[in-house]
Amino acid sequence: MFLASRNLCCRGIKLRTDLLSRSIKHSTSATMPFRHKNTRRIEGLDSNVWVEFTKVAADPSIVNLGQGLPDISPPSYVKEELAKVAAVDRLNQYTRGFGHPSLVKALSQVYEKVCGRKIDPLTDILVTVGAYGSLFSTIQALIEEGDEVIIIEPFYDCYEPMVKMAGAKPVFIPLRCKSDGNSSSSADWVLDPAELANKFNSKTKAIILNTPHNPIGKVFTLQELQVIADLCIKHDTLCISDEVYEWLVYKGNKHIKIATLPGMWERTVTIGSAGKTYSVTGWKLGWSIGPEHLIKHLQVVHQNTLYTCPTPLQEALAQAFWMDYKRMDDPDCYFYSLSRELESKRDRMAQLLKEAGLKPVIPDGGYFMIVDVSTLNVDLTDVGEKQPYDYKFVKWMIASKKLSAIPLSAFCGPETKKQFEKYIRFCFIKKDSTLDAAEVILKNWNKQ
Amino acid sequence: FLFHSLQAKMSRPVQARRLEGIDKNVWVEFVKLAATYSKVNLGQGFPDFPPPDFLTEALTRALGGGSHMLHQYTRAFGHPPLVKVLAQFFEKLLGRDLDPMTNVMVTVGAYQALFCCFQALVDEGDEVIIIEPFFDCYEPMVKMAGGTPVFVPLRPNPPKDGRLMSSADWQLDPAELVSKFSKRTKAIVLNSPNNPLGKVFSHEELGLIAELCVKHDVLCISDEVYEWLVYDGKQHIRIASLQGMWDRTVIIGSAGKTFSATGWKVGWVVGPDRLLQHLRTVHQNSVYHCATIAQEAVAQGFQRELTLYGKPESYFVQLPKELQQKRDWLVQSLDGVGMKPIIPEGTYFLVADISPFKSDVPDVPNSDEPYDSRFAKWMVKNKGLAAIPLSAFYSEAHKNNYTNFIRFCFAKEEATLKAANDILQKWKQEKTS
Numbered sequence: 001m002f003l004a005s006r007n008l009c010c011r012g013i014k015l016r017t018d019l020l021s022r023s024i025k026h027s028t029s030a031t032m033p034f035r036h037k038n039t040r041r042i043e044g045l046d047s048n049v050w051v052e053f054t055k056v057a058a059d060p061s062i063v064n065l066g067q068g069l070p071d072i073s074p075p076s077y078v079k080e081e082l083a084k085v086a087a088v089d090r091l092n093q094y095t096r097g098f099g100h101p102s103l104v105k106a107l108s109q110v111y112e113k114v115c116g117r118k119i120d121p122l123t124d125i126l127v128t129v130g131a132y133g134s135l136f137s138t139i140q141a142l143i144e145e146g147d148e149v150i151i152i153e154p155f156y157d158c159y160e161p162m163v164k165m166a167g168a169k170p171v172f173i174p175l176r177c178k179s180d181g182n183s184s185s186s187a188d189w190v191l192d193p194a195e196l197a198n199k200f201n202s203k204t205k206a207i208i209l210n211t212p213h214n215p216i217g218k219v220f221t222l223q224e225l226q227v228i229a230d231l232c233i234k235h236d237t238l239c240i241s242d243e244v245y246e247w248l249v250y251k252g253n254k255h256i257k258i259a260t261l262p263g264m265w266e267r268t269v270t271i272g273s274a275g276k277t278y279s280v281t282g283w284k285l286g287w288s289i290g291p292e293h294l295i296k297h298l299q300v301v302h303q304n305t306l307y308t309c310p311t312p313l314q315e316a317l318a319q320a321f322w323m324d325y326k327r328m329d330d331p332d333c334y335f336y337s338l339s340r341e342l343e344s345k346r347d348r349m350a351q352l353l354k355e356a357g358l359k360p361v362i363p364d365g366g367y368f369m370i371v372d373v374s375t376l377n378v379d380l381t382d383v384g385e386k387q388p389y390d391y392k393f394v395k396w397m398i399a400s401k402k403l404s405a406i407p408l409s410a411f412c413g414p415e416t417k418k419q420f421e422k423y424i425r426f427c428f429i430k431k432d433s434t435l436d437a438a439e440v441i442l443k444n445w446n447k448q
Numbered sequence: 449f450l451f452h453s454l455q456a457k458m459s460r461p462v463q464a465r466r467l468e469g470i471d472k473n474v475w476v477e478f479v480k481l482a483a484t485y486s487k488v489n490l491g492q493g494f495p496d497f498p499p500p501d502f503l504t505e506a507l508t509r510a511l512g513g514g515s516h517m518l519h520q521y522t523r524a525f526g527h528p529p530l531v532k533v534l535a536q537f538f539e540k541l542l543g544r545d546l547d548p549m550t551n552v553m554v555t556v557g558a559y560q561a562l563f564c565c566f567q568a569l570v571d572e573g574d575e576v577i578i579i580e581p582f583f584d585c586y587e588p589m590v591k592m593a594g595g596t597p598v599f600v601p602l603r604p605n606p607p608k609d610g611r612l613m614s615s616a617d618w619q620l621d622p623a624e625l626v627s628k629f630s631k632r633t634k635a636i637v638l639n640s641p642n643n644p645l646g647k648v649f650s651h652e653e654l655g656l657i658a659e660l661c662v663k664h665d666v667l668c669i670s671d672e673v674y675e676w677l678v679y680d681g682k683q684h685i686r687i688a689s690l691q692g693m694w695d696r697t698v699i700i701g702s703a704g705k706t707f708s709a710t711g712w713k714v715g716w717v718v719g720p721d722r723l724l725q726h727l728r729t730v731h732q733n734s735v736y737h738c739a740t741i742a743q744e745a746v747a748q749g750f751q752r753e754l755t756l757y758g759k760p761e762s763y764f765v766q767l768p769k770e771l772q773q774k775r776d777w778l779v780q781s782l783d784g785v786g787m788k789p790i791i792p793e794g795t796y797f798l799v800a801d802i803s804p805f806k807s808d809v810p811d812v813p814n815s816d817e818p819y820d821s822r823f824a825k826w827m828v829k830n831k832g833l834a835a836i837p838l839s840a841f842y843s844e845a846h847k848n849n850y851t852n853f854i855r856f857c858f859a860k861e862e863a864t865l866k867a868a869n870d871i872l873q874k875w876k877q878e879k880t881s
Binding site: 073082086130143158202282284300308313 | 462463465466471473479496498499504507508512557570572589593634667695696709710712723726729730737738741742
């Protein structure tokens with residue numbers, strides 16, 4: 001029997017504990033079956049294309065053009081800043097939760113210049129664990145059950161599970177090739193305005209925009225952004241704008257921030273990434289920029305998920321940003337020099353692929369290139385597993401050619417997988433020796 | 449039609465309902481106050497002394513080394529060298545074999561480990577037992593996951609001989625604890641050593657919690673971030689090593705607390721694959737990777753500790769020794785001016801009863817704010833000494849249960865603790881004169 005007295009002393013507790021203990025032991029019959037499965041919010045979200053393909057490509061004998069990971073060195077001053085910071089004691093302890101002061105200040109300066117509007121470093125910016133963390137904070141803050149979120153296909157794969165984890169319904173709309181399947185440029189891939197308009201309804205809480213686009217490399221034009229903006233304003237829809245590749249645009253193209261279009265600042269959260277800006281994906285720092293009335297909700301999510309991001313990395317990043325901020329009018333600014341470096345890699349990659357008989361889609365931005373592999377007519381019908389053609393092709397290519405890529409159907413919703421299964425994605429932010437090794441493979445492709 | 453649907457949309461708040469009731473945060477306010485007013489900051493829990501040299505050297509080595517690939521993504525569930533050494537370490541501590549790939553996951557601080565636990569395991573309608581006083585994030589995290597927090601207090605039993613209370617004198621009432629378990633109880637959050645009291649749960653106390661978990665098939669989220677900070681020869685006991693507990697416990701740890709580097713934000717979970725698999729799903733859909741270079745340096749730190757385990761040069765032996773001295777110093781300091789510290793068995797926090805100083809901060813009847821919170825704010829503004837009110841660690845309903853306690857952090861340089869003593873002495877003198 002349990003004694004409910006509140007008057008306890010140490011001995012009393014021990015006695016009571018013993019009595020309870022014995023009572024519990026006697027009342028427990030057979031061990032209960034383990035009922036602890038996953039929560040509903042993560043049902044079906046456990047598999048992941050990266051887990052599958054990064055494992056396969058981890059073999060060092062494979063030329064890895066799959067995962068979007070630079071094997072070029074970050075600029076030396078970025079590495080030096082981190083080394084300097086390591087020596088400063090107080091930078092090893094907690095900093096401001098929503099973003100290290102010197103970093104949010106630097107970000108506000110850079111983006112004020114780009115956007116042409118005042119950005120408050122404390123209320124309009126949140127620093128997160130990579131752009132991934134920004135996407136998560138934005139979606140958790142603003143999306144819930146009953147909402148619909150428009151996702152443009154192909155899409156960076158995390159958008160779909162994140163929307164689902166928030167309890168909402170993803171509504172897909174594909175980019176379609178306007179030149180009847182014969183695409184040579186990312187600009188050939190467009191949204192059908194009427195089709196897009198049809199996707200909007202009273203439940204549409206947000207649309208996720210990714211420009212420059214992963215995987216196709218499309219840089220949305222002003223007109224295209226205007227169509228999206230008009231619909232957002234008409235339906236009072238938010239825009240989550242993933243602009244991690246914002247500096248990586250090639251000649252003849254301009255990255256335009258949808259938040260700068262009239263009526264859009266107040267309904268847009270713009271996401272950026274240190275990993276992509278400075279070739280330091282392993283620093284895992286990103287940011288969300290937007291109006292206070294939206295960012296404050298992201299801050300609430302952040303203070304209830306991980307609270308602060310690492311201090312030394314934020315300080316080093318802030319210093320790097322100051323250096324490039326000062327030379328934003330100079331072509332040597334890393335924001336522009338990286339893009340020039342990548343353009344020549346892009347062109348080299350495209351050339352190699354064409355020579356091997358493949359049809360690359362030349363990207364206007366980003367560091368990925370999609371390639372139509374159907375022209376090779378590789379027969380994989382005998383390959384056992386029921387997987388889309390591009391999955392089978394990549395696995396075959398890894399095994400027989402020692403070259404890896406990512407299948408495009410990983411970036412599509414269920415209805416569109418068929419449309420994209422003849423494409424695979426290559427990453428070209430790779431050092432010369434990696435591209436040399438890829439060249440050897442591609443040149444020897446047909447000699448088997 | 450469009451107009452009406454727009455009206456409906458605009459009348460709804462823009463933010464998701466999961467944020468309801470979790471927007472307030474005590475730290476935002478108190479950190480700002482400390483930054484503005486404090487001359488001596490014993491508030492927020494972080495050391496003002498540097499991390500050990502071997503750790504910062506490990507970072508410098510990693511940066512200086514040939515591989516710039518340490519600046520790129522590593523394995524999402526944890527940098528291989530780190531999960532390997534954590535597995536080795538915890539194998540020793542738990543006395544069981546661990547697979548670094550499935551029984552360990554690295555997180556962005558213990559904070560994100562807690563988040564993964566609640567999101568992975570707590571559904572709408574689930575109850576989660578939280579022992580008060582508690583590290584404040586447990587409650588909003590449970591709520592954000594749609595769960596219902598169920599609170600059970602540690603109750604103070606002051607010693608009859610007039611000596612200072614110890615954190616051991618704050619105990620759960622076993623019958624009260626039993627009554628909190630229901631059909632809907634999904635998990636209990638255990639924090640030992642406990643922040644803010646510094647309590648180190650005894651074998652008997654853990655045994656009771658364990659039996660209830662087994663009986664009711666309840667999970668245990670065991671926040672053990674202060675696992676190395678135990679004093680007076682006490683032992684930190686890992687509840688996962690008790691019978692029936694490994695299969696239902698997620699152990700949370702922190703490099704920030706272990707290596708005095710809170711700003712690195714490297715934490716981890718250790719547990720059975722059938723629970724960790726769900727944490728991995730949350731992790732891969734929320735942050736995915738943790739920063740590589742910090743993980744590399746922490747791995748090296750652990751390697752060093754593995755070779756020095758149990759030896760006097762081990763940081764895990766030296767740090768608690770150092771902190772115990774600081775604890776005793778602060779205890780003396782507070783006792784010397786009439787504040788009554790509760791001597792903590794562990795952590796780097798202590799809670800003190802500030803009753804003799806209450807006359808400086810008159811009570812305001814019908815105030816929404818708990819007295820200790822007003823006191824702490826007055827103290828930082830007028831005396832330049834920052835501390836955190838105990839009510840910050842209680843649920844809304846119980847914030848006024850204890851009005852006279854504030855929490856001090858003593859992971860501070862000697863100079864800081866001396867300066868705190870000066871402020872307290874001066875204050876006392878002002879009161880007596």
